[in-house]
Amino acid sequence: MDLKELYQEIILDHGKNPRNLGKFENFNKDAEGYNPLCGDKVHVYLKLNENKEIEDISFEGHGCAISMASASIMTELMKDKKNPEVKEILNDFLDMIKQSPELKSQLIKEDEKTKLMSLSGVKQYPMRVKCATIAWHALASAMDYKKDENDSEKFI
Amino acid sequence: MSLKDIKKEFPIFNNKIQNNDLVYLDSANSSQKPQVVVDRIYDFYTKEFSNVGRSIHYLAVAATNLYENTRILVQKYINAKDKNEIVFTKGATEAINLVANTFGQKYLKEGDEVLLTELEHHSNYVPWHYLRKSKGVKIKFAEMDENGDVTLETIEKNITDKTKIIAITHLSNVTGAILPVKEITKLAHSKNIPVLIDGCQGAPHLKLDMQHLDCDFYAISCHKMYGPTGLGILYAKKKWLEELPPYQGGGGMIREVKKEGITFGELPNKYEAGTMATAQVIAFGESIKFINKIGIENIEKHERELTVYGEEVLRKNNSVKLIGNPKDKGSVLSFTLDGVHPHDIATILDEDGVAIRAGHHCCQILHEKLGLSATARASLGVYNTKEDLDQLNESLNKCKKIFS
Numbered sequence: 001m002d003l004k005e006l007y008q009e010i011i012l013d014h015g016k017n018p019r020n021l022g023k024f025e026n027f028n029k030d031a032e033g034y035n036p037l038c039g040d041k042v043h044v045y046l047k048l049n050e051n052k053e054i055e056d057i058s059f060e061g062h063g064c065a066i067s068m069a070s071a072s073i074m075t076e077l078m079k080d081k082k083n084p085e086v087k088e089i090l091n092d093f094l095d096m097i098k099q100s101p102e103l104k105s106q107l108i109k110e111d112e113k114t115k116l117m118s119l120s121g122v123k124q125y126p127m128r129v130k131c132a133t134i135a136w137h138a139l140a141s142a143m144d145y146k147k148d149e150n151d152s153e154k155f156i
Numbered sequence: 157m158s159l160k161d162i163k164k165e166f167p168i169f170n171n172k173i174q175n176n177d178l179v180y181l182d183s184a185n186s187s188q189k190p191q192v193v194v195d196r197i198y199d200f201y202t203k204e205f206s207n208v209g210r211s212i213h214y215l216a217v218a219a220t221n222l223y224e225n226t227r228i229l230v231q232k233y234i235n236a237k238d239k240n241e242i243v244f245t246k247g248a249t250e251a252i253n254l255v256a257n258t259f260g261q262k263y264l265k266e267g268d269e270v271l272l273t274e275l276e277h278h279s280n281y282v283p284w285h286y287l288r289k290s291k292g293v294k295i296k297f298a299e300m301d302e303n304g305d306v307t308l309e310t311i312e313k314n315i316t317d318k319t320k321i322i323a324i325t326h327l328s329n330v331t332g333a334i335l336p337v338k339e340i341t342k343l344a345h346s347k348n349i350p351v352l353i354d355g356c357q358g359a360p361h362l363k364l365d366m367q368h369l370d371c372d373f374y375a376i377s378c379h380k381m382y383g384p385t386g387l388g389i390l391y392a393k394k395k396w397l398e399e400l401p402p403y404q405g406g407g408g409m410i411r412e413v414k415k416e417g418i419t420f421g422e423l424p425n426k427y428e429a430g431t432m433a434t435a436q437v438i439a440f441g442e443s444i445k446f447i448n449k450i451g452i453e454n455i456e457k458h459e460r461e462l463t464v465y466g467e468e469v470l471r472k473n474n475s476v477k478l479i480g481n482p483k484d485k486g487s488v489l490s491f492t493l494d495g496v497h498p499h500d501i502a503t504i505l506d507e508d509g510v511a512i513r514a515g516h517h518c519c520q521i522l523h524e525k526l527g528l529s530a531t532a533r534a535s536l537g538v539y540n541t542k543e544d545l546d547q548l549n550e551s552l553n554k555c556k557k558i559f560s
């Protein structure tokens with residue numbers, strides 16, 4: 001295990017100065033992610049238009065560097081993304097955090113991939129995986145995605 | 157037994173944890189086990205195993221004697237009047253549930269009040285919450301002050317003529333506050349209110365004397381006392397155990413079972429339904445003997461010295477903020493570190509083999525009052541040393557460096 005891999009520069013930066021932090025006024029969808037084990041909370045706010053495009057996104061919450069950085073990176077990435085793409089990226093990220101060695105989705109640009117992959121260090125710290133995924137689960141519920149009956153790790 | 161080489165009695169310290177010597181600072185969560193306790197479990201299962209209190213063959217009789225012998229050891233250890241005042245449970249949580257359930261069933265009605273404190277662990281709040289749901293009982297919380305203490309005066313202020321039971325912690329697992337439980341009990345009894353003490357953190361660290369303390373119920377967690385998991389103890393005054401209804405039904409707790417009705421067994425069987433955690437009970441006898449060999453007074457002295465040392469070390473570290481400054485403090489050091497979330501602290505410390513706990517420590521009411529979602533906590537046991545606390549401080553400096 002290597003702490004440097006877990007606490008990469010990108011994570012420390014986003015953890016200390018999270019982007020898109022704070023509720024904005026005209027959101028029309030929101031959901032809270034909660035980790036009962038540690039009490040961490042991440043609340044995601046969305047402005048979705050008729051085409052199910054995320055016009056604006058932000059989050060509020062408190063938690064460790066990993067959960068804050070993950071929420072921050074997620075909100076940057078998801079802005080202006082449309083519904084099926086959001087789901088694809090979300091599932092791809094969750095798959096990567098839990099098992100896959102890489103991100104497979106073509107929808108994620110190379111520089112975005114680098115940022116997301118900076119969170120992959122949690123794989124070596126099973127107790128911290130939830131920290132990296134808490135915001136993403138909140139986004140899934142704000143988007144009204146349901147869990148796949150045959151694969152509880154996947155949203156449909 | 158001397159405290160100097162006490163680590164040698166605990167086999168876990170012989171092993172490297174991720175290539176590091178283990179610095180175990182999570183004893184308020186659960187303590188490590190001495191070799192004698194581990195051996196006792198092994199020996200019981202390999203040479204002496206039988207269920208207890210039922211069959212009349214040789215092994216059954218011998219096992220029953222061993223099992224009952226622990227009851228006597230516990231009775232003596234906490235100076236209870238009668239061995240039948242000791243009830244084995246699956247944990248302190250079950251001990252409190254037993255009281256909340258049976259006492260609630262028999263004596264509580266709508267509008268009655270249960271008085272707790274803001275310091276309580278979830279296990280001394282959630283069991284009472286069910287009575288709120290089922291009976292309309294009101295739960296009050298005596299306030300914690302800025303030192304992390306709950307005073308006798310605050311308890312007194314919260315008592316009304318509706319207060320039917322007071323359930324309080326002996327020693328807070330977050331602020332370390334040792335409550336004036338003897339005085340609180342005296343006050344409560346002057347108003348005919350029984351008292352339950354959650355002794356999870358008290359029993360492993362403080363000398364106990366039930367007849368002196370005079371409380372009605374005292375809950376103990378055995379795995380925090382160098383004993384096995386899956387075992388707790390409820391001490392209750394005999395009159396309560398006789399008056400209260402049984403908790404769980406099953407084999408072993410009955411006198412006579414007929415289609416038309418059932419009569420229940422004598423104490424302590426009345427509250428020990430089904431096959432109990434036999435090996436754990438027998439091994440817990442060794443935990444008590446282990447503590448007795450060192451002397452609980454010596455353990456308390458050692459841990460108090462270490463607590464003072466730990467506070468000194470952490471106070472010198474400018475980025476650390478200690479949580480709780482109670483008048484009388486047990487061996488718990490809760491803290492925050494500027495700019496680093498407790499979970500990140502715990503992960504970074506873990507890389508050095510320093511095991512602490514981070515989170516709300518099952519005390520969300522208390523953390524809400526502190527305005528914190530989480531804290532980091534180093535808690536001590538008999539095996540800890542000043543070097544452990546120095547290592548804690550050194551690893552905290554490493555956290556600061558990573559997050560600087």
